[in-house]
Amino acid sequence: MTEFNTSIKNIGDVTVVYLNGFLDAHTAPVLENTFSDLVEQNKFKLVVNLKDLIYISSAGLGVFMAFIEKMRENKGDIKLTSMNEKVFNIFDLLGFPLLYEIFDNEEDAVKKYGGEKK
Amino acid sequence: MTATDGLKIKRNLNALVEFSKAVNSSLELKFILNNVLLTCMGKFFATKGAIAINEKGKFKIMVTKGVAKDFEDNFPILTLKDVIDENGTIKNITEFGTFVFSELIQASDKNLGLIFLGDKLNKTPYSVEDQQFLRTILNISATAIQNSMVINELKKVNKNLDTRINRLNSLFELSKEFGLFADSAKVAKLLVYSIIGQFMIAKYAVVIFENDDINIIENKFPSDELRKYLDKNEYEKIDSAIGAEKLKSKYNSLYNLGVELIVPMQIQGKTKGIILLGGRVNKQQYISNDIEFIYSVGSLAIISIENKRLFQEELEKHKLEEELDLARDIQKNLLPRNIKQLNNFEIAAENISSKQVGGDYFDVIQQNKDNCYIAIADVSGKGVPASLLMANLQAFLKSVCKQEISLVEGTSMINDLISENVTGGKFITFFWASLNDKDKTISYVNAGHNPPLLIRDKKIIRLEKGGMILGVMKTKYPYLTETIQLQKDDLLVLFTDGITEAMDKGQNEYSDERLDDLVKTLGDRSAKETLSAIQKDVKKFTLGAVQSDDMTLLIIKVK
Numbered sequence: 001m002t003e004f005n006t007s008i009k010n011i012g013d014v015t016v017v018y019l020n021g022f023l024d025a026h027t028a029p030v031l032e033n034t035f036s037d038l039v040e041q042n043k044f045k046l047v048v049n050l051k052d053l054i055y056i057s058s059a060g061l062g063v064f065m066a067f068i069e070k071m072r073e074n075k076g077d078i079k080l081t082s083m084n085e086k087v088f089n090i091f092d093l094l095g096f097p098l099l100y101e102i103f104d105n106e107e108d109a110v111k112k113y114g115g116e117k118k
Numbered sequence: 119m120t121a122t123d124g125l126k127i128k129r130n131l132n133a134l135v136e137f138s139k140a141v142n143s144s145l146e147l148k149f150i151l152n153n154v155l156l157t158c159m160g161k162f163f164a165t166k167g168a169i170a171i172n173e174k175g176k177f178k179i180m181v182t183k184g185v186a187k188d189f190e191d192n193f194p195i196l197t198l199k200d201v202i203d204e205n206g207t208i209k210n211i212t213e214f215g216t217f218v219f220s221e222l223i224q225a226s227d228k229n230l231g232l233i234f235l236g237d238k239l240n241k242t243p244y245s246v247e248d249q250q251f252l253r254t255i256l257n258i259s260a261t262a263i264q265n266s267m268v269i270n271e272l273k274k275v276n277k278n279l280d281t282r283i284n285r286l287n288s289l290f291e292l293s294k295e296f297g298l299f300a301d302s303a304k305v306a307k308l309l310v311y312s313i314i315g316q317f318m319i320a321k322y323a324v325v326i327f328e329n330d331d332i333n334i335i336e337n338k339f340p341s342d343e344l345r346k347y348l349d350k351n352e353y354e355k356i357d358s359a360i361g362a363e364k365l366k367s368k369y370n371s372l373y374n375l376g377v378e379l380i381v382p383m384q385i386q387g388k389t390k391g392i393i394l395l396g397g398r399v400n401k402q403q404y405i406s407n408d409i410e411f412i413y414s415v416g417s418l419a420i421i422s423i424e425n426k427r428l429f430q431e432e433l434e435k436h437k438l439e440e441e442l443d444l445a446r447d448i449q450k451n452l453l454p455r456n457i458k459q460l461n462n463f464e465i466a467a468e469n470i471s472s473k474q475v476g477g478d479y480f481d482v483i484q485q486n487k488d489n490c491y492i493a494i495a496d497v498s499g500k501g502v503p504a505s506l507l508m509a510n511l512q513a514f515l516k517s518v519c520k521q522e523i524s525l526v527e528g529t530s531m532i533n534d535l536i537s538e539n540v541t542g543g544k545f546i547t548f549f550w551a552s553l554n555d556k557d558k559t560i561s562y563v564n565a566g567h568n569p570p571l572l573i574r575d576k577k578i579i580r581l582e583k584g585g586m587i588l589g590v591m592k593t594k595y596p597y598l599t600e601t602i603q604l605q606k607d608d609l610l611v612l613f614t615d616g617i618t619e620a621m622d623k624g625q626n627e628y629s630d631e632r633l634d635d636l637v638k639t640l641g642d643r644s645a646k647e648t649l650s651a652i653q654k655d656v657k658k659f660t661l662g663a664v665q666s667d668d669m670t671l672l673i674i675k676v677k
Contacts, residue, residue: 025288025295025308032307058288062311065399069320093280095318095400 003027006034014113015043016106020052023060031060035067044076047109050083056090068099077101079109130251133161134258141259147171147266151181154259158235159183161255162248166217166236170196171267172229177201184236198229219244221252225260230267285411288312292415296422302326305426306335309419313395313412317404321376321396326423327354327389339375339394347371354389356382359409362397379404381412383420390420441502445475448505452512457482460490460555466645467672468653470616476668477504477546478614479511483519485552491519493550494567494612494672495588503544510539511546511588525552529563529585530593537592545589549581549612558676560610561601570612574605576638608676609648611637616669620656623663628656645675 004027009016015038023031038046048064050056068078081103083091091097103109137157141150151169159167166184170177170193177196182189201222217234224230233256238244292312296305306324314322323337323344332350334341347369360380365373369380376396383391393416398404449471457465467480477497484490495511497504514535518528529550536546549570551562564570566587569580585597613633620628636655640648649671656669 025291025312028308028311029304032311057291057312058284058315059291059308059311061315062313063315065314065318065320066311089280090284093277093284094316095402098400099318 004030006031008034008038011110012114013043014045014047014110016047016049016110018049018052022055023053023063024055024057025059028059028063031063032066035063039067039070042074044071044074045113046071046076046078047103047106047113048078048080049106050080050087053083053087056087058094061091061094061096064096064100077113079103079112081106081109133157134254137255138258141262144262145266145269147263147270148181150259150262150266154255154263155181155183155233157255158233158252161251162235162244163239164235164237165239166234168217168234169223169231170234171231171263172198177232180231196232201229201232221249221256223256223260223263225264228264230260230263285316288316289411289414289418293418296418302423302426303335305419305422309393309415310336312415313393316411317395317408318399319395319397320399323377323394324391324419325353325394326383326391326420328427339377339396343371343375344394347375353392356380356389356392357384357387358382359413361404361409379409379412381409381416383416385417385421385424390424391416442473442475445500445502445505446471448502448509449475449478452479452505452508454480454482458484458490460553462555462558462677463490463553464645464675464677465492465673466649467670468649469668469670470653471668472616472665474500474666475505476500476614476616476666477508478616478668478670479508480612480670480672481512481515482672483516485519488554488556490553490555491515491550492553492612492672492674493548494570494614494670495546495548496567496614496616496668496670497546498544507536507540507544507546511536511548515550524599525550525561525563526597526599529565529597533565533586533588533593536589540589545587548588549584551581553674558604559601560604561599563597563599565597568613568615568618570610571634571637572602573609573611573637573641574607576641578634578638604676606676607641609637609640610674610676611648611652612672612674613652614668614670616665616667617652617656617671619667620660620665620669621663622660628659632659643675645673648673648675 004019004021004023006020007018009018017034019031021027064078071078079101080091082105083102088102091102101109101112103112137153140153144150155167155169158164168182168185168189169180171180175197179190179193217236219235221233222229223233233252235244292308295308310322310324313319321338323339324335325348326333326335327350330350332345332348334345337344359382360369362373362378365377365380369377372394377394378397379395381393381395382389383393393412395412449469453469457467459465465482467482469478469480471478477499479493479495479497481493482490483493493515495508497507497511499507511532514532518531521528523531532548547567548565549562549567551560553560562581562583564582564584566584569582572579572581581600583598583600585595618628618630618633633652636652640651643651652671
């Protein structure tokens with residue numbers, strides 16, 4: 001059984017990262033590797049689609065914290081989309097909406113990068 | 119009642135019903151207060167208004183209309199005493215400038231808040247009728263206000279509870295994970311992820327004190343500076359969290375790097391490391407609950423890191439012990455179990471191996487009916503490498519003994535073979551001799567070994583003839599040899615430096631002199647008795663101090 005995995009789709013210069021399963025202390029290194037790989041490929045404009053993310057713990061949120069500065073320093077960002085209510089509640093509880101842009105759907109998040117370019 | 123009056127009442131009633139519907143349709147406190155205030159201002163043509171809500175006895179402004187922006191900040195702290203006098207009469211509070219009229223918002227026995235209203239646009243004073251109408255509006259809205267306040271309170275409690283549950287989950291999750299991961303780097307990573315995710319922190323570092331070292335395992339501060347400012351001796355004394363204020367005054371250089379909180383990681387009250395954190399991205403301060411959480415996860419992590427270190431140490435110790443057991447086995451198997459006795463010579467020998475297993479070796483090899491070889495050697499180094507070299511030496515020695523060649527030739531040959539086979543500056547001190555049982559003679563070659571002692575009439579002759587130790591280079595000059603005619607009661611004592619260098623607790627050596635003195639007194643004993651007499655004397659000298667080298671004795675008594 002895979003507890004957690006990620007997959008990637010490129011739309012223009014925006015990278016959409018799909019998270020699937022349980023993101024906790026045990027699986028946090030998986031997401032960390034995914035983000036590290038993207039940084040290595042100079043991909044800084046990320047949209048993270050949380051449609052299939054069932055659970056996230058603080059360790060999972062920590063991975064987002066660990067990479068947000070890196071992305072923004074390189075004119076990119078981590079935008080979040082399509083999270084279910086339970087996942088949103090955890091993001092909300094810890095105050096993440098203050099720091100991260102959260103969208104209802106992937107298209108809007110991707111478009112936001114286009115808008116920022118003009 | 120005139121027609122106009124009737125119309126007016128009807129309009130008032132309609133307005134009240136509308137208002138009641140509006141305020142009761144929502145649980146949002148701000149929305150309700152806004153509605154109340156706007157309704158009152160509309161009704162009385164007031165240009166300014168504000169509502170303060172009673173929060174645990176203190177009135178706090180919640181909504182304002184038509185006043186300066188800093189009004190809320192400059193609003194004085196009002197308590198119930200300021201609002202109601204001793205007789206229970208409500209005071210009219212107008213003195214802070216803007217307002218001319220105030221009224222208490224009450225629900226049954228509770229004072230929920232205060233409403234303030236400014237001048238009417240037409241500058242007419244508030245009439246008794248106005249006051250009654252205001253009270254009606256406030257009565258209608260009081261229930262809604264109270265409900266929404268309760269809901270707000272519940273929301274807050276719920277959020278606190280959620281935060282606590284979330285933290286407990288984090289702790290639980292981490293305690294599970296920390297048990298699984300093998301290396302401390304991973305534990306530290308999970309530790310920081312949990313903390314920065316929980317508190318939204320961008321800058322952090324985890325520092326662990328190891329022996330005399332400071333080990334920075336995670337760091338997002340400028341690393342050279344951080345290392346410069348960290349002094350283990352100083353930071354090991356940190357036994358409780360240090361907040362921004364104390365950092366500013368006591369550890370200013372760290373504060374200037376952006377460190378706003380230091381939390382110690384402790385095991386049984388001893389600080390084994392520290393977590394350094396920058397400010398929270400949402401600008402909130404760290405409160406004691408937060409610090410408690412960070413302290414808990416930090417302690418969990420350090421215990422896990424420490425356990426892993428101890429486990430590793432134990433494993434290595436265990437490995438080393440196994441290796442030494444192996445070395446001891448090899449050595450035991452190489453040494454002769456039964457020592458051949460000759461017609462004219464009585465031979466006794468014993469090796470006492472040290473904890474680290476030195477490379478002592480002795481042997482007694484029968485060559486033919488009349489001749490017998492005896493050998494004693496000390497291989498440099500300890501443990502398995504030394505015992506393997508010893509095994510080599512024995513193999514070479516045994517094959518050389520089978521050839522009909524002289525001691526001198528044999529020594530050269532063994533030296534050449536050993537030189538080819540050793541690396542890294544290893545060597546062997548070696549003494550061997552051929553005893554002739556018929557002629558009662560001994561011929562020997564000493565390749566750098568502690569000279570064996572021949573005791574005759576309480577005088578000592580050292581058997582020193584020979585040459586270079588084995589294994590340093592191929593034989594260039596032939597080894598020297600000597601043959602000695604032995605007499606009845608001659609005593610030969612062969613030993614390794616483990617005997618003469620045996621130490622007492624004060625690091626004093628047993629010494630050659632002490633051995634010399636002792637052996638002179640052992641004239642009338644058998645080989646076996648001589649052996650145990652020397653062992654006993656060494657034991658008496660060392661008084662139970664742990665010895666670092668093997669002790670080997672080979673005693674020959676001429677009959």
